[in-house]
Amino acid sequence: MLQLLQDYDCWVFDLDGTIWRGNEVIEGVLEALELLRKLGKKVLFMTNNSMKSRGSYLDKCLQVGLPAHVDDIYCSSYSAAAYLDSIGFDRSKKAYVVGERGIMQELAAVGIESFGGPDDNEKRASFSSEMLHDTQVGAVVCGVDPNLSYYKVQYASMCLLLNPGCLFIATNTDARGHFTPNLEWAGAGATVGAIKGVVERDPIVTGKPSPFLMQDIAAKHNVQPAKSIMVGDRLDTDILWGLNTGMATLLVMTGVTDEQLLVAQRGSSNGVKPHFVMDSFGDLRRVAQQALQQQK
Amino acid sequence: MLQLLQDYDCWVFDLDGTIWRGNEVIEGVLEALELLRKLGKKVLFMTNNSMKSRGSYLDKCLQVGLPAHVDDIYCSSYSAAAYLDSIGFDRSKKAYVVGERGIMQELAAVGIESFGGPDDNEKRASFSSEMLHDTQVGAVVCGVDPNLSYYKVQYASMCLLLNPGCLFIATNTDARGHFTPNLEWAGAGATVGAIKGVVERDPIVTGKPSPFLMQDIAAKHNVQPAKSIMVGDRLDTDILWGLNTGMATLLVMTGVTDEQLLVAQRGSSNGVKPHFVMDSFGDLRRVAQQALQQQK
Known part of the structure; x- marks a missing residue:
C-alpha cells in the first residue's frame, strides 16, 4: 500500500460511495485525503452525479470539512x-x-x-x-x-x-x-x-466511463495518466474510466460494489478488473501516516 | 388480393394505426371488416396497448361502430x-x-x-x-x-x-x-x-411480438396459424408476432411504418419482412365486395 503512495502523484476520487454516502462522510476519508495532500499529492474529484454544478459540489465539500478548489472538481453536469x-x-x-x-x-x-x-x-x-x-x-x-x-x-x-x-x-x-x-x-x-x-x-x-474529460483534466492540472490513480466504488464507471484513460485503478467497497460482483467481474473474460481493491479509502489513513513519518 | 381472401380463414387485426388512430377510425376499415365477416372469416383483434382491459376495448369497438365479442379481443394487459x-x-x-x-x-x-x-x-x-x-x-x-x-x-x-x-x-x-x-x-x-x-x-x-398468446387464441378459437393472417402497422411487433407464430402477415401503412423504414427492413439481412403490404386496410373494401359478388 505504501508503494501506491510512491507510484502515483495524482489521485482522482469519485464522491458518492467513495468519499460520502448521501450527506455522511465515510469514516477516516477526510483524514486520509488530508494526509495525501501533506504528501504533496494532487487530489481531484470526479462525480457522475449531475444534480449539482461544480460550484455546488465545492460548497458541499467545504460543508463536510473537505477543503477543495472549484477547478479540482469534475461533475457530469x-x-x-x-x-x-x-x-x-x-x-x-x-x-x-x-x-x-x-x-x-x-x-x-x-x-x-x-x-x-x-x-x-x-x-x-x-x-x-x-x-x-x-x-x-x-x-x-x-x-x-x-x-x-x-x-x-x-x-x-x-x-x-x-x-x-x-x-x-x-x-x-x-x-x-x-x-x-x-x-x-x-x-x-x-x-x-x-x-x-x-x-x-x-x-x-460525456461523464464516466467516457474518456472525454481526461483531456480537460490533463491540460488544466498537468496530469500524466501513467502517474495517476482513479479511486471509486463503481466498476462500470469509475474503474472503467480509469482503465479507458490509462490510469491505475483502486476499487473501494464502501459503495455499490459487493464481493459477489467483484468476483464475478474478475472471473469474466470481459469483466472490469481494478488494479487494486480496498475495503474503504478511510483505511489509507494509517498507511499515509506511516509514509508521512518516513518522509520526516 | 382476392387470393388473400381465399387463402386465410382467420384475420387478426392490430388496433392503433390499423383500425383507428386515437379515437378516429381509418376510412373504409369498418366496411372492410363487415365484408370479411360476411365472407365467413373469423375476425380477432390484438393490441399491445395495455391501458385498458378487454372489456374496455370491447366498449370502444362498439362505440366506434365495430361489432365484437369480448373473446375476440386480445390486449397486452x-x-x-x-x-x-x-x-x-x-x-x-x-x-x-x-x-x-x-x-x-x-x-x-x-x-x-x-x-x-x-x-x-x-x-x-x-x-x-x-x-x-x-x-x-x-x-x-x-x-x-x-x-x-x-x-x-x-x-x-x-x-x-x-x-x-x-x-x-x-x-x-x-x-x-x-x-x-x-x-x-x-x-x-x-x-x-x-x-x-x-x-x-x-x-x-407477454404481448406482441412474444408468441405467448398464440396458444390461447388457437385453443379458444380453433385457429390454424397456416390459415391465418396478422394485419398490423408495426414491423417489430405486429408483423414479427405473425412471423413468430407461423401466420401470414399483412403490413398496412396507416400507422408508424413509413416507406423508408419498410425499404430499410427489406434490404437488411435480418430485417422484418411482411408477406403483403397495403396502403390501408380500408382499401380491402373494394376487393372484398368483389369477392362477395363472386360468392353470390
Missing part, C-alpha cells in the same frame, strides 16, 4: 456542457434538460440557453390533446432526475425525433446511486433508459 | 395476467403495476392482487428521506403509463432488486404509439426502458 462547447454547439439553438439545475447552470456557464429541468416538474401530458415542442432545441441533455415524468420523456423524445440533427447527450448512464445513506436510488440510467426506449437510439455519454 | 396465471403465480404475493387501470383489472380477473398503477400517480420520491417497499411483491407488471414518474420507477426497481425472485413482466416494449391522431407518443418502451436502466435486466414480454 460540467462534462455535458464542456462536450457541447468542444463541438461548437450552435448558440442560436437551445438545450432541453431532463435532470437537475446543475446541468442548466453548467450549460449557462458556456453560453448555452437551456430550459426544462426542474421548471418542468409539474407539467403533465394528456392524450386528450396534442403536444407541441420547440423546434429550436438542438440537444437533449439527460441526467438523474428525481422528478422524471412521462411529460419530460415525451418532450425530449419529440425534440430528438422531430428536430433534424438534435443531439442526445447523457451526463452518464449509472443505474443506481447512494443518494441517501441506506438506499440505492434510480440513477441517470432511468432517464436515459426511458428516452432510449422511445427514440430507439443511444446517447453520447 | 390481458396477456400479462394470462402469463402470470399460466405459470401458477403465487396468489399470496402481489403485483406492483406501472401502467394503467386495464392491467390491474385483468390481474384481478385471474385472482392476482395488485397495487400501484394510477393510484400512485401523485406520489413523489425525495432524497431527503429513505423509501420503503412491500416485500410481498412477486411481480412488477409494466405497460404504457402517461403518468410515469421517478417514484414509480424507484418503487418498481426496489421490488425487483430487493425481493428475491420478483418477476419483471412487460406487456410490451413498443417505442411509440398513435394515442392521438396526429402525434406519436412515448409507449411502454419508456416505462420498460426506465426500469431496465435501473435494474439492469430484461423483462419477460
